[in-house]
Amino acid sequence: MQEIAWQLSLVLMTLVAFGFGFVAINSGVRVEDYTPLQKRGYRIRSKLFWTLVAVLGPAMIYTLLDLPYGASRAGNQAGPAQVVEATGHQWRWELSRDRVVKDQPVEFRVTSADINHGFGIYDADMHLVAQTQAMPGYTNTIRHTFTADGTYRILCMEYCGIAHHNMMSEIKVGSL
Amino acid sequence: MANTSYEHIPDRGATAGVLAYLGTACAVLLLMMLVGLLMRLEQAQIIDLGANWFYELMTLHGAGMVGIAGIAGAAVMWHFLRQYVDLSPGIFMANLALFLVGVSMIIGSIVFGHFHAAWTFLYPMPSKAMGMWSQEAAAMFMGGLLVIGVGFLLMHLDIARAIIARYGNFARALGWPQLFGHDDGNAPPPTVVASTMVTIVNIVGLVVGASILTMMLVNLYLPEFTIDAMLAKGMIYFFGHVFINATIYMAVIAVYEILPRYTQRPWKANRVFLASWSASTLMVMFIFPHHLLMDFAFPQWMLIMGHIIGYLNTVPILVVTGYGALMIVYRSGIRWDMASRLLFLSLFGWAAGAMPAFIDGTITVNYVMHNTLWVPGHFHTYLLLGMVAMVFGFIYYLGKPAQHATESWLDRAAFWGFTSGALGFSLSFLYAGKESVARRYAVHLPEWLPYDRVGSLFAALVVASSLLFVLRFFSRLGAAGRDYARAPLAQGAMA
Numbered sequence: 001m002q003e004i005a006w007q008l009s010l011v012l013m014t015l016v017a018f019g020f021g022f023v024a025i026n027s028g029v030r031v032e033d034y035t036p037l038q039k040r041g042y043r044i045r046s047k048l049f050w051t052l053v054a055v056l057g058p059a060m061i062y063t064l065l066d067l068p069y070g071a072s073r074a075g076n077q078a079g080p081a082q083v084v085e086a087t088g089h090q091w092r093w094e095l096s097r098d099r100v101v102k103d104q105p106v107e108f109r110v111t112s113a114d115i116n117h118g119f120g121i122y123d124a125d126m127h128l129v130a131q132t133q134a135m136p137g138y139t140n141t142i143r144h145t146f147t148a149d150g151t152y153r154i155l156c157m158e159y160c161g162i163a164h165h166n167m168m169s170e171i172k173v174g175s176l
Numbered sequence: 177m178a179n180t181s182y183e184h185i186p187d188r189g190a191t192a193g194v195l196a197y198l199g200t201a202c203a204v205l206l207l208m209m210l211v212g213l214l215m216r217l218e219q220a221q222i223i224d225l226g227a228n229w230f231y232e233l234m235t236l237h238g239a240g241m242v243g244i245a246g247i248a249g250a251a252v253m254w255h256f257l258r259q260y261v262d263l264s265p266g267i268f269m270a271n272l273a274l275f276l277v278g279v280s281m282i283i284g285s286i287v288f289g290h291f292h293a294a295w296t297f298l299y300p301m302p303s304k305a306m307g308m309w310s311q312e313a314a315a316m317f318m319g320g321l322l323v324i325g326v327g328f329l330l331m332h333l334d335i336a337r338a339i340i341a342r343y344g345n346f347a348r349a350l351g352w353p354q355l356f357g358h359d360d361g362n363a364p365p366p367t368v369v370a371s372t373m374v375t376i377v378n379i380v381g382l383v384v385g386a387s388i389l390t391m392m393l394v395n396l397y398l399p400e401f402t403i404d405a406m407l408a409k410g411m412i413y414f415f416g417h418v419f420i421n422a423t424i425y426m427a428v429i430a431v432y433e434i435l436p437r438y439t440q441r442p443w444k445a446n447r448v449f450l451a452s453w454s455a456s457t458l459m460v461m462f463i464f465p466h467h468l469l470m471d472f473a474f475p476q477w478m479l480i481m482g483h484i485i486g487y488l489n490t491v492p493i494l495v496v497t498g499y500g501a502l503m504i505v506y507r508s509g510i511r512w513d514m515a516s517r518l519l520f521l522s523l524f525g526w527a528a529g530a531m532p533a534f535i536d537g538t539i540t541v542n543y544v545m546h547n548t549l550w551v552p553g554h555f556h557t558y559l560l561l562g563m564v565a566m567v568f569g570f571i572y573y574l575g576k577p578a579q580h581a582t583e584s585w586l587d588r589a590a591f592w593g594f595t596s597g598a599l600g601f602s603l604s605f606l607y608a609g610k611e612s613v614a615r616r617y618a619v620h621l622p623e624w625l626p627y628d629r630v631g632s633l634f635a636a637l638v639v640a641s642s643l644l645f646v647l648r649f650f651s652r653l654g655a656a657g658r659d660y661a662r663a664p665l666a667q668g669a670m671a
Contacts, residue, residue: 023506
């Protein structure tokens with residue numbers, strides 16, 4: 001997902017740069033009568049608008065089909081969930097268990113005992129695979145199925161004070 | 177019908193009040209840029225300040241930059257809006273005075289009180305200091321923000337008064353008679369439309385911000401008065417999102433006003449323009465749940481609304497303002513100087529930054545990129561390369577010694593230094609975000625350091641270039657206050 005976001009951003013930013021570059025290069029010789037240029041410009045703008053609608057519209061809807069929110073995810077995953085109660089404290093994570101098995105859904109019930117934290121699950125290559133906020137008074141539930149064994153790290157994803165960067169924990173995925 | 181003829185409005189110098197705003201903005205902006213550079217150097221492990229200092233500087237950088245963006249944006253808006261409506265210079269200066277009082281309180285709370293709960297002051301962090309700062313320091317910080325907010329609220333109320341006195345109501349000032357009825361070509365000018373939009377959203381945003389700050393100040397001294405953490409977060413992000421976005425919508429007025437003077441082509445408020453600004457008025461206020469996409473307990477329909485508006489919001493930026501600039505510059509014979517270059521660049525920065533921003537607002541992307549360095553990556557693109565470039569363009573325009581004054585190679589070098597520095601700096605953040613580097617970490621893991629070091633180099637380039645822009649402005653303050661023609665006639669244009 002991160003790779004797609006990066007590449008897509010680069011492509012779109014480059015397209016924007018191309019538009020501005022093209023106009024900057026073609027800015028020198030003046031056409032005094034602006035009316036025909038303006039009319040042509042408006043026609044191109046309409047095309048640009050409908051292109052955006054045609055491209056972004058389906059993308060906007062398609063990306064809503066698989067939301068990470070509890071109720072949406074529950075129906076997609078078979079089998080009993082392995083429940084992990086996770087509570088954030090300044091500045092440590094309290095986990096009800098630190099070992100789960102792969103290919104079976106895990107339900108992380110995340111809350112906080114004090115202030116806002118963020119519960120981020122990083123794989124062995126230190127890439128973020130899932131996250132939710134840890135909030136006092138609320139429980140946010142992540143349903144995630146690990147597909148590879150290994151040691152995953154939990155990092156705090158919401159600034160919480162002087163030791164925010166040290167608020168790390170581990171969860172092992174493998175045989176019990 | 178909107179007409180295509182250009183009506184020249186003479187260039188006017190800035191009032192002493194606008195110059196005071198811009199001088200304050202430039203000085204604080206440079207200082208905050210240096211603070212930002214220190215943070216990147218610390219993350220790159222090139223210097224060793226320690227986590228305490230890092231988080232204090234982070235809090236200062238966030239609050240300082242947001243505040244100064246507001247001041248700079250207000251200066252642009254006020255300078256041009258006074259051509260059309262009768263504004264109160266006294267209230268304008270009262271805002272600056274309150275801003276300086278608030279800034280002093282914030283600096284005091286951080287430097288002397290060691291407050292470091294970030295500029296977002298998420299409840300209940302200010303009151304859960306774990307011994308790191310006092311109750312008084314938290315109160316000074318939040319009180320400082322409140323004082324600044326009150327100043328801005330006063331200024332916006334005065335602008336609302338002036339707009340209503342001239343146009344009758346906000347609907348007319350937004351051009352609704354022309355948008356929904358017959359377009360007689362007499363819609364208010366873009367500056368009035370933009371100022372009306374900013375005034376509406378900022379009045380609402382500031383009232384919400386002042387409300388949550390007051391509630392948190394009460395909680396600080398009366399802990400039994402508790403606040404729902406989710407409500408507090410929603411209110412803070414509503415206020416924060418509206419206020420920082422409004423700074424761009426204020427600063428873009430410089431583009432609407434100055435680029436037509438350089439191209440001798442009109443930038444009229446036609447129906448598309450009016451529709452996009454009315455839509456932006458609503459979208460800026462209802463998009464805020466995209467900051468809460470990882471708060472699964474938040475009402476899901478609001479999160480989906482944030483996702484959808486994130487996509488819709490890119491349309492006015494790209495199709496109306498960004499494209500509008502391309503249209504009036506294309507084959508215009510524009511003479512490129514520092515002002516026109518920076519203003520043109522600024523719209524590129526805004527439009528380009530909107531790309532990674534709306535991608536981040538996609539819920540499934542946010543799930544693995546929220547609060548990574550992707551976030552400062554996109555907002556530095558549209559704020560630094562967008563909003564700040566608009567302000568730099570404006571100060572070059574004001575300070576331009578004469579209509580056909582030539583500029584030195586140093587200014588041109590600084591322009592390219594700023595452009596490449598800001599782009600490289602933002603891209604280093606975005607790349608680090610792609611690599612899942614967590615945001616707001618004083619200490620980075622060894623594998624994250626290369627991005628920090630590259631980012632630091634580009635940040636230094638931005639600071640050096642900006643230093644020249646600011647010094648140039650301060651050396652031209654006298655000229656900036658005088659009325660004379662600044663924008664040169666386009667090549668081949670009929671006088």
